[in-house]
Amino acid sequence: MHLNLEPRSHRISNSKKSKKMRLTNPGAIIASLFFLACLPIVSVIGIEYLERGSLHDTIHWLMSYKRLFLLNVGLSFCLLLFIQAIVGSLAISGAISTLLLGLMALISYMKVKMIGEPFFPWDILLNKESMDIASLVTGKAAMIRIVSIIVVIAVVFLLRWVLPRWKMPIVMRVAMGLFALYALYAFSVKTPMAGKVLDRAGVNEIVWDQQQNYTNNGLALAFTLNVKNSIVQKPDTYSDHAIATVAANLQQSNQQEAKLASNGLINGKKPNVIFIMSEAFWDPTLLTNVKFSEDPLPTIHQLQKESTSGYLLSPQFGGGTSNVEFEVLTGDSMSFLPGGSIPYQQYVNKPVPSLASYFADQGYKSMGIHSYEGWFWDRNTVYKQLGFESFKSSEYFENPEVKGYFISDAEVSRNIIKEVDNTDNPMFIYTVTMQNHGPYDDPRYGKNNFEATGPLSAQAKSILETYTQGAHDADQSLKMLIDHYQNSDEPTMIVFYGDHLPMLGLDYQVYKEAGFIQSSNPNEWTLDEVKKMHSIPLVTWSNFDMPKQQIPLLSDSFLGAHVLDMLHMEKPANFALDAQLANQVPGLLSNLVVDSNQELHAKVPDASKALVDDYRNVQYDMLFGKQYMAEYLDHDYLTKTAQASYNAEFGGDGTEAKRAGESESTPEAKPVSAQ
Structure with a gap:
């Protein structure tokens, strides 16, 4: 040693x-x-x-x-x-x-x-x-x-x-x-x-x-x-002069349309206007080579035959629900914003004119209803900026029915009925459901009543059948509303659609196996496949006479203008411009443009570029610019501040609910990443 x-x-x-x-x-x-x-x-x-x-x-x-x-x-x-x-x-x-x-x-x-x-x-x-x-x-x-x-x-x-x-x-x-x-x-x-x-x-x-x-x-x-x-860059064509030119054109057009408008009165009453954006709602019977044991969407298919219906072009697939809300409520387009951006989280930090603020100006009570927690996508604060009077999120549902992981669509319909019945003024309601949110890789509803047959693997078959059961429940929740208002003395209009196609397995598994698309790589899709993967069924119903229209395809951002036209209501500046553009370019995504002839383009056709530039400039003006438009048209609407009593009936602005939501999620709910 x-x-x-x-x-x-x-x-x-x-x-x-x-x-x-x-x-x-x-x-x-x-x-x-x-x-x-x-x-x-x-x-x-x-x-x-x-x-x-x-x-x-x-x-x-x-x-x-x-x-x-x-x-x-x-x-x-x-x-x-x-x-x-x-x-x-x-x-x-x-x-x-x-x-x-x-x-x-x-x-x-x-x-x-x-x-x-x-x-x-x-x-x-x-x-x-x-x-x-x-x-x-x-x-x-x-x-x-x-x-x-x-x-x-x-x-x-x-x-x-x-x-x-x-x-x-x-x-x-x-x-x-x-x-x-x-x-x-x-x-x-x-x-x-x-x-x-x-x-x-x-x-x-x-x-x-x-x-x-x-x-x-x-x-x-x-x-x-x-x-x-x-940070969204200012368009090269944006200026006070450019906006003034757009305003002059809109003013001339509005004067002509004002003569035809009836202020939306039905037998002297203002109708309730109920938008229902059903989570991931789509028609699974559109899948190529797939059949079902019975029709899962009888209400939707009946309305497609009897009422104004068609398809909406969604900017999203499989997630990003709030971006669809943003397009419908504001009339603005995601195609002018960075890919993947979330306006609710990034850009809506001040009052923004919307359908909610417009209907409020017309004497309506504007309410948002969503059967998930109010903090999600910052809806608590964003709905205030969009001009809603109140927002009823899941925290304010009383002993709600849960189906699968989330509050059921039927429970949402019951809450719509309750809120309309308890309100003296006509109501504008923007509803977002949650029941059929993905993933669909387990049989959350127990036994599915709709068997799918076709070239599907066992996993794809299970995913599709679970999704279809939820889509059927959404169909039946719409029927519940129709049955209720069919005999009501309150004129009521319902606008029902989905936010995006569902994510049926990773890598577009079900769509690929069914032959609906040829490749699981979106970069390889044809323009027609892009269109199919972003087209959502739209149906409307009313308990008063309304001409039936067929809508081949319409961007979500143009839906608000179309509904105002159906109700014969005067359109404010931004929605009036939406209507003009929809006549030329009814479908507008960042990678797909559909013209009035239903022809598909990868970019805006030359004939429509000037009007699309006007649309982009007005959108920039309202969200990020100097609000030049308010100097020429609809000043009060375009500069309206949030309602001082926002969400008073549900305990204020939702701050406490947000804190609760951040620390404790709904017990039955799975974590959500794409709602």
Whole structure:
């Protein structure tokens, strides 16, 4: 046995000397730099593989877009440098940057699988709405990704016992951190210098098709470039003069229409106007090669024969309900906003003119009803800004019936009836249901009464039958309302439609197996397939005479104007412009335009560009601009403030309910990520 008889003070001194030598050893510095250089390369390859789901696709992208790959590596390197400047430890900084990039890739992968959209910078602001995907991350592919991320993070973290402890001077750390932060900032806002780098690298921002944008440019670069899209850029054609020209044209048109308007009176009474946006409602009998044991939507199919009906063109698929509300209520279009943006969370932070404020001006009580928690998508505060008098969310339903995971559609119909009966004034109600929210991969309703037959796998068959049972319940809840108001002496109009097609399995499983679409990659869809995957049934009913109309296709943003025309009510400026544009371009998405002849285009036809520019300018004017339009038309409506007594009947502005909702979710409900 060897005894170390060296004095302890000498041993400590030698230990410090050894550590000091390690810190100043050129080999240690080289090893550290090698780590800093290699980790970003490995990280970018890893996150692209995680998001794309194919090693072949990842390698193909790397070889085809070498410069874009290097830009992604550079951004990952800057992130690592910035964290290193804060933390100081190479291994810990590497583990943190790997965690952040891995989570970004995982969330993007799941979003694409669920609703066809990647991870956007503004998703970070969505809190529980977007980030609560735990209940959906149960598949084998997702679990493999999660485990892979954990393993890589653990390996990087364990390197702290292998890597040299290179203590960087504080001045160098500050300089390094500022450099990294500025580089990330420069690419986020696209400074002139960053713009030159991007141009030389061949970067092509495809903001109108974000999935293609991420596929081409890579996750880190596309995500970073989207930061600037959180702020909507002013249109080149926007000016006081441009808005004045639009106002003059609208004023002339309105004078002619005012002669025909009857102020919406039915036998001297103003009718109740009830909008019902049924969660994920669609007609499953439209699926190619699929038959059902019996008709799941008898009410809808009867109304399609007897009343005004047709199809709405939704800006969403599988999620993003609030964006459809935004289009219908405001008459504005998502096609002019960054792909994947959420106006309720990003832009509606001041009073915005809407159907709710318009009907309030006409002597109506404007109420929002939603059978989920009021904090979701910030509806508590947004509905106030949109001019509603009150908002009845699930917190204010008394002992509601629950079917599946959520409050039933039948319960929503009962609450509509209750609110109309308890209100003396005519009512404008905007209703959003929740019962048939996805996922549909378990038989939540017990036995399904509608058997689907066709070229479907067992899993796809189960998903479709569960969804169809919920769609049938929505159909029957509409029948309940019709039966009630059929003999009512209160004139009432009901407008019923869905917000988007349902997500029937990952990668559009049911649609693909049924032959409704040919590819699970939206980038490969034909214009006709894009149209089909965004077309939602619309039906109307009233207990007073109304001419039957057939609506081949109409964007959600034009629905409000159409309903006002059906009621012979004068339209305010923004909805009047909607009606004009709908005559030329009834369907308007960022990647699909449908003209008055129902011909499909990938972009706006030249003949309609001027009017579409007017529409874009007016939308910008009301949401972000100087409100020039209010100087020429409808000043009181366009500048109306929120109702001072908003939600007084339900205890104020909903702040307390929001706090409760954030700390305690509905017991029966599963976490929701796309409502």
